[in-house]
Amino acid sequence: MNPTKQRPKGLGEIEQLVMDYVWAKGPCSAESCREALAGLRPMKESTVRTILRRLEEKGFVAHEIAGRTYIYRALQARQNVAVRAVKNIIDRFCGGSAEELLVGMVQNSMIRREQLEKIARRIARERADEKTDQKTGLGPRIRSAKKEG
Numbered sequence: 001m002n003p004t005k006q007r008p009k010g011l012g013e014i015e016q017l018v019m020d021y022v023w024a025k026g027p028c029s030a031e032s033c034r035e036a037l038a039g040l041r042p043m044k045e046s047t048v049r050t051i052l053r054r055l056e057e058k059g060f061v062a063h064e065i066a067g068r069t070y071i072y073r074a075l076q077a078r079q080n081v082a083v084r085a086v087k088n089i090i091d092r093f094c095g096g097s098a099e100e101l102l103v104g105m106v107q108n109s110m111i112r113r114e115q116l117e118k119i120a121r122r123i124a125r126e127r128a129d130e131k132t133d134q135k136t137g138l139g140p141r142i143r144s145a146k147k148e149g
Contacts, residue, residue: 014051015054021036022073023078029072061074086101
């Protein structure tokens, strides 16, 4: 293990709740977030502001000022955060092997073999599309626009 390599900071339970709201609703104030989460987790507005400030320090959100109100927006897509979290798990517990993680998930009935086969087919299609893109010079957006049109 390389002690000089700093791990990205993850999300705590309450931070995850706040991020779920920001991802679902888009830009929001601390007060609108507090009101929306009150049924799940009652908090003071100052607590939500503190959580949002910590999320900003960790690089998950940024704010703009509208009048006197901070409006927060996600800096990273939910999927990108999830990918980093899984990569961290793979590195820490599976020696960097995604295959080891997936085999363990199948063995523990977290994912079915059919689901893995479907994923493998999707990867194969995407690789075939990439090869086509390289040959034709068309990117994925241009290719999908041509299919639609």
